[in-house]
Amino acid sequence: MRILGIESSCDETGIAIYDTEKGLVANALFSQIALHAPYGGVVPEVASRDHLKKIIPLTHQALDEAGITLQDIHGIAYTAGPGLIGALFVGASFAKSLAFSLNIPSIAVHHMEAHLLAPFLEEKKPCYPFLALLVSGGHTMLILAHGFGRYECLGETMDDAAGEAFDKTAKMLGLPYPGGPHLSRLTSFPKQTHYTFPRPMTDRTGLDFSFSGLKTFALNTWKKSTQDEQAKIDIAHAFQEAVVDTFIIKIRRALQLTKVKHLLISGGVSANTALREKLGQLAQSQNLELFFPSLPFCTDNGAMVAYLGSEYLSRGIEDDHLKIEVHARWPLSEVKII
Ligand code: KG4
Ligand code: ZN
Numbered sequence: 001m002r003i004l005g006i007e008s009s010c011d012e013t014g015i016a017i018y019d020t021e022k023g024l025v026a027n028a029l030f031s032q033i034a035l036h037a038p039y040g041g042v043v044p045e046v047a048s049r050d051h052l053k054k055i056i057p058l059t060h061q062a063l064d065e066a067g068i069t070l071q072d073i074h075g076i077a078y079t080a081g082p083g084l085i086g087a088l089f090v091g092a093s094f095a096k097s098l099a100f101s102l103n104i105p106s107i108a109v110h111h112m113e114a115h116l117l118a119p120f121l122e123e124k125k126p127c128y129p130f131l132a133l134l135v136s137g138g139h140t141m142l143i144l145a146h147g148f149g150r151y152e153c154l155g156e157t158m159d160d161a162a163g164e165a166f167d168k169t170a171k172m173l174g175l176p177y178p179g180g181p182h183l184s185r186l187t188s189f190p191k192q193t194h195y196t197f198p199r200p201m202t203d204r205t206g207l208d209f210s211f212s213g214l215k216t217f218a219l220n221t222w223k224k225s226t227q228d229e230q231a232k233i234d235i236a237h238a239f240q241e242a243v244v245d246t247f248i249i250k251i252r253r254a255l256q257l258t259k260v261k262h263l264l265i266s267g268g269v270s271a272n273t274a275l276r277e278k279l280g281q282l283a284q285s286q287n288l289e290l291f292f293p294s295l296p297f298c299t300d301n302g303a304m305v306a307y308l309g310s311e312y313l314s315r316g317i318e319d320d321h322l323k324i325e326v327h328a329r330w331p332l333s334e335v336k337i338i
Pocket of ligand 1 (some may be wrong): 010134136137164167178179180182268269270271272273288298300
C-alpha cells in the first residue's frame, strides 16, 4: 500500500509517499522560513497562501521521486490539526478532493501523533511501551505510549512550549526567526561568564513543565549584561543547559514511575544536539534503548504524516469522504483509541 502524506499545519509544506513494503519512497518539503523571517514569526495568511502555491508542484515532485503516478496511490493522509486553521484547510481540502477524485480513502491525522511516531521512519524502530518526550514549537509533553493509539500523557507544559521558549529567548537576543536552531548554534562557541538559570518546576513533585519564567530570567540577565555577542553566547549556554537539564530531571522521574526501558524523543526541539547528547548519556547510564528521528524528520515534514496514515489505513480506519474538518486546537488525548 502506498500512502501520500500531506503536512501544512504551520510554515512547512511537506508531501511524502510511504510504501508499506518499501518504506519512505519520496519526501518533498518546502520551508517558508525565508517568507516569514522579515516579520519575526509566522504570518498565518502568508502561510496559507504559500501552501496553496506549493502543494501541487510538491505533489508532482514526490510522485516523480517515487517514480509513480497518482493512480499508484492507495490512500491519502493529511494533518487535520493542531495548527493554523487556514494552513490546515489548504492541506485538508487538497487531500480530500484528490482522494475523492481518485476514489481512494483519506485519513485526518493529528500533527503531534505524527511527530510522536516519526522515529518509526528510521531503520531502528521503537518498541512499545516507550516513554516519549514530545517537544515542538507548540507542545511539550511526556507521554507513555502503551501501543499504537494508546497514549497516556504524564506531563505537559503549563505555559510556553520548549520550542516557543527557545524562539522567544532567541528573538529577545536579536537572533533571526525561528530562533531555536540559531540559539543552539551559539552554544558551539565557548562561554566566558557562567550564568545559572533555574530548572523550572523541578523542586516539586510531578511531571509538568513551565518555560515562560526561563524566558523572563533570560531577559533580565540580558538587560544586566554587556549586551554584546559574548553575552548572547553566555545566555544561550545557560538557557539551553537549563532546558535540557529540566528535561533530564523529569525524564528520570518518569522512568522511575513507569519502569519502561525504551525512551523516545521527537518534535522540532529533538533536533537539539545538546538534548540528544544528554539523552544519549542517560540512556547509556540506565541501560535504555533510545529512539529519535533523523534530523529531517524532527521538524515538520510529510513523511511522518504518510507513515501515520499508513498505520490507520492499513487497519481500515478512514475518513468520511464528504466532510472536511480541521482543528486549530486538538488535544492528543482525543485521537482514535484502538
Ligand atoms: O515540530 P516543529 O517543526 O513544529 C511544530 O510542530 O511546532 O518544531 C519547531 C520548533 C521551533 O520552535 C524551533 O525553534 C525548534 O523546534 N527547534 C529547535 C531546534 N531545531 C528546531 N530548538 C532547539 N534546538 C534546535 N536545534
Ligand atoms: Zn510540528
